[in-house]
Amino acid sequence: MEFTVNLGKRSYPILLENGSAEKLPDELKKLFPKSRFALVTNTTIAGLYRELIAGWKPALDAVVYEMPDGEEYKTIGTWNGILDFLLASKLERSSIVIALGGGVVGDVAGFAAATFLRGVGVVQVPTTLLAMVDSSVGGKTAVDHPLGKNLIGAFHQPKMVLVDNAFLATLPQREFMSGYAELFKYAFIGGREMFDFVRSNHALMEKKDPAVLLAGISRSIAVKAGVVEQDEHETGGLRALLNFGHTFAHALERYFDFKEVLHGEAVWWGMHCAISCAALNGMLTDETAELYGGMRKLMPDPRLPERPAVRRLYDMMFTDKKVTGGALRLVLPTEPGTAVVRGDVPAETVLASIEEVLG
Ligand SMILES: NC(=O)c1ccc[n+]([C@@H]2O[C@H](COP(=O)([O-])OP(=O)(O)OC[C@H]3O[C@@H](n4cnc5c(N)ncnc54)[C@H](O)[C@@H]3O)[C@@H](O)[C@H]2O)c1
Incomplete structure (x- = not known):
């Protein structure tokens, strides 16, 4: 291919x-x-x-x-x-x-x-x-x-x-699952077809079926390439979509001093915070919220050394280098396979989403 x-x-x-x-x-x-x-x-x-x-x-x-x-x-x-x-x-x-x-x-x-x-x-x-x-x-x-x-x-x-x-x-299994979380991410930003592909092929990909996994990798790269082609230097805002879950994830990695949580593990938690945040912010229909809830159940949550203190984790989101002008810009899902960048989510909604997923 x-x-x-x-x-x-x-x-x-x-x-x-x-x-x-x-x-x-x-x-x-x-x-x-x-x-x-x-x-x-x-x-x-x-x-x-x-x-x-x-x-x-x-x-x-x-x-x-x-x-x-x-x-x-x-x-x-x-x-x-x-x-x-x-x-x-x-x-x-x-x-x-x-x-x-x-x-x-x-x-x-x-x-x-x-x-x-x-x-x-x-x-x-x-x-x-x-x-x-x-x-x-x-x-x-x-x-x-x-x-x-x-x-x-x-x-x-x-x-x-x-x-x-x-x-x-x-590749050690933990590293594989960490990378798999990034592949999984494309289900939420890569359009309805990618969402359906990941949902229906998850079990085979997780088992490392070579042909299905290669198809998942290829589709993921195609999504990323499509975004990069339109916003190569991250100036147009589109490339930010690739950071779905990452503002939460970077804070979680920093919270644990970049030592005990792998990047993809943090992204897994971050994606579910973003989904919760969108739901609490009234951005998801009941049907989409249910579909996304089902995605969470497909894999066991990665282990964390301890439950993070919600307020401290929230404060750490502001030290992310992608925070512009002091405002949190979050990539949040709307409908299956689609996400948008939002800079207007109230602090209490973000805090509540962290509490719901990680608290
Ligand atoms: N440039 C980008 O767009 C971009 C995007 C995401 C992440 N990153 C960066 O990627 C880095 C994380 O990458 P990673 O998760 O691949 O970590 P990594 O490169 O540290 O690899 C993880 C571990 O797996 C080992 N390893 C690699 N391939 C192996 C194999 N086939 N068999 C056995 N062991 C193997 C490595 O030696 C290492 O110990 C971070 O520094 C992050 O900032 C960059």
Whole structure:
């Protein structure tokens, strides 16, 4: 399966196929016959996929950089280490960085590619479900700063994305479910057809049925690509829809110090807060509220270290970098598959929704 993200001169193909990682060298040599390649991955993935990488290396004559594993290494220090390596390897403007990993590797390797020699190409090869359905597409690259996540970065669209869901076989179950929450998110923003697809195929996707899961990943990417095509740099407001549940989720992640709750787990809770908020704000018909209530029952709620204090969590929503002019802008559902951005929800309604879902 293949489709294109249409962004004029920055358009790029997305290849989706179970087992396609084997074909990466052929695809790359076809697209970039004169380029040199630098593969950036982390130590965990390098260990798990030693044979695959050992096959790619001579086929592409690639140099390989292994960064340590973990969000705590998504830093300027790691970015600097990658740049030192690219310079020492004498890569040129025509070179291609291959980011093999989850969202952390994708973001930091993408940012290194965005800045090395004022920008070289990056090819994203996502290995987590979250990276497949979200971070590998759309061109956001970044590193974290002690003052906050993703505060230093650039928009830098990939030259190609290769999605091979065979990588998910080694992904820890908790990481899989965290990524699955992001896939689930597209049910609420991707239109009625996507809503119905997720609802009726949830059981097979959760069991990792390769064909159905790949179809879910492909549909998720198509929704994201459609939004990115219309609002590439997040200036038109449409891209905000991708943050469905995220204002609540970012506060929850911060509340637990970014340690005990995975991003997708926080998004799961955040989506249900957004649904509750819309219902309390009179935005859902009884029928839609019931349908959405049913979606919550499809998966067990992810564990939280403790019930958060509602008021403190609410206050933390205002430190999200997407809060503009002090007003909370929430992405709230309206009808199955559709959501809107609202900046006028009364504080007591937001508080009541947190209380209902998390209190
Ligand atoms: N750029 C964007 O648009 C965007 C969007 C969403 C999230 N993000 C970023 O993505 C990051 C989170 O990404 P993530 O959830 O993929 O986390 P991650 O990259 O930390 O990966 C999670 C864990 O799984 C391991 N792993 C990865 N693939 C594996 C595999 N196939 N088998 C076994 N283990 C594997 C990793 O080594 C890591 O320990 C955050 O930094 C977030 O800010 C970026």
